[in-house]
Amino acid sequence: MTSHSVLHMSMSLDGYVAVPDDGPGMGLGVDGGVLHDWLGPSTAERPWFDPPGVSGQVFAELMTTGAVVVGRKTFEYAGQWDGDHHGVPIFVATRDAAVHDVRPPYVHVVDDDLATLKAWAKEAAGDADVLVHGADLARACLEAGVLDDLELAVVPVLLGGGRRLVDALGTRVALEQTRVLVAPAVTHLRYRVVR
Amino acid sequence: MTSHSVLHMSMSLDGYVAVPDDGPGMGLGVDGGVLHDWLGPSTAERPWFDPPGVSGQVFAELMTTGAVVVGRKTFEYAGQWDGDHHGVPIFVATRDAAVHDVRPPYVHVVDDDLATLKAWAKEAAGDADVLVHGADLARACLEAGVLDDLELAVVPVLLGGGRRLVDALGTRVALEQTRVLVAPAVTHLRYRVVR
Numbered sequence: 001m002t003s004h005s006v007l008h009m010s011m012s013l014d015g016y017v018a019v020p021d022d023g024p025g026m027g028l029g030v031d032g033g034v035l036h037d038w039l040g041p042s043t044a045e046r047p048w049f050d051p052p053g054v055s056g057q058v059f060a061e062l063m064t065t066g067a068v069v070v071g072r073k074t075f076e077y078a079g080q081w082d083g084d085h086h087g088v089p090i091f092v093a094t095r096d097a098a099v100h101d102v103r104p105p106y107v108h109v110v111d112d113d114l115a116t117l118k119a120w121a122k123e124a125a126g127d128a129d130v131l132v133h134g135a136d137l138a139r140a141c142l143e144a145g146v147l148d149d150l151e152l153a154v155v156p157v158l159l160g161g162g163r164r165l166v167d168a169l170g171t172r173v174a175l176e177q178t179r180v181l182v183a184p185a186v187t188h189l190r191y192r193v194v195r
Numbered sequence: 196m197t198s199h200s201v202l203h204m205s206m207s208l209d210g211y212v213a214v215p216d217d218g219p220g221m222g223l224g225v226d227g228g229v230l231h232d233w234l235g236p237s238t239a240e241r242p243w244f245d246p247p248g249v250s251g252q253v254f255a256e257l258m259t260t261g262a263v264v265v266g267r268k269t270f271e272y273a274g275q276w277d278g279d280h281h282g283v284p285i286f287v288a289t290r291d292a293a294v295h296d297v298r299p300p301y302v303h304v305v306d307d308d309l310a311t312l313k314a315w316a317k318e319a320a321g322d323a324d325v326l327v328h329g330a331d332l333a334r335a336c337l338e339a340g341v342l343d344d345l346e347l348a349v350v351p352v353l354l355g356g357g358r359r360l361v362d363a364l365g366t367r368v369a370l371e372q373t374r375v376l377v378a379p380a381v382t383h384l385r386y387r388v389v390r
Binding site for chain 2: 013014015142150152154156157158159160161164165166168169170171172173174175176177180182184185186187189191
């Protein structure tokens with residue numbers, strides 16, 4: 001089995017992954033929770049969510065990735081996941097050398113180029129996939145040609161504003177539609193990046 | 196059967212319905228044809244396209260609508276369809292009173308408000324649905340609360356720029372996901388606007 005780098009994102013039909021007022025500890029923005037309705041209620045136990053049916057399958061895939069690569073902003077907005085995202089190494093990509101609050105044992109702050117970062121994350125993940133987290137990082141990975149797959153939960157709402165998945169990428173990226181899973185109030189679209 | 200107003204659109208995964216250089220006679224923009232790949236080759240005969248499988252079903256639904264409502268710009272970009280879009284009344288919405296080149300018998304240029312326009316189109320369509328055509332008109336119809344359904348062909352490509360389906364709508368619109376049809380290189384998502 002070949003390890004892939006996979007972006008998991010929930011997206012509104014008009015292409016937003018967060019409402020305008022997203023910020024630290026509020027990654028989807030105030031009143032942006034509709035994007036995660038498909039996950040159902042969260043719990044303090046792991047796994048955090050237990051969505052039914054095919055949504056559960058997609059969430060289980062996310063939770064069996066072998067490493068997480070995340071942008072600095074998303075990492076902070078998510079409250080640093082209290083230092084632990086399903087017990088796998090977390091690589092926080094940043095250009096800010098003044099980052100100090102690393103949380104052992106999982107969190108590694110790295111300023112390498114994305115190709116090197118991907119190689120590190122894949123080595124850490126072994127045969128498992130690498131979870132790519134955050135819109136800015138996704139864009140950077142697409143531009144650097146190091147994103148393998150996109151797994152998007154398309155949510156039935158027009159948000160009308162906010163942070164876009166990839167805004168004006170500036171280059172065309174061909175995709176192969178590799179899987180579609182349909183749940184009552186969300187559609188899970190999976191694509192492979194064609195290079 | 197209740198007649199609905201239905202927006203049919205092909206959209207890239209990053210939410211574009213045309214590449215940046217769209218213009219008269221080139222509605223998708225130069226090199227924007229990838230958005231219509233799912234339709235297959237066009238012919239001079241009616242119907243213009245004959246896509247296989249579920250894509251054929253969706254196209255047949257478009258071609259059995261009973262009236263077309265279209266914005267002025269889209270109408271021009273589409274070459275006015277040579278005055279005939281599958282033999283049904285065409286209502287061209289415009290605020291420009293200087294429009295002269297109406298083509299009988301199908302094309303009606305109207306400057307009424309959208310609610311009145313919708314009522315006219317539904318009366319013309321009878322039991323059939325009304326086809327809503329064009330991103331600007333779709334946005335106006337959403338804002339005016341007169342769009343009933345969206346039928347989107349999500350195409351496996353990131354275009355990286357162009358004209359968006361609805362850009363910064365400024366209001367949230369709740370949708371009900373009513374149908375998902377999967378073809379090899381396109382996914383057809385259908386939604387009902389929830390008011």
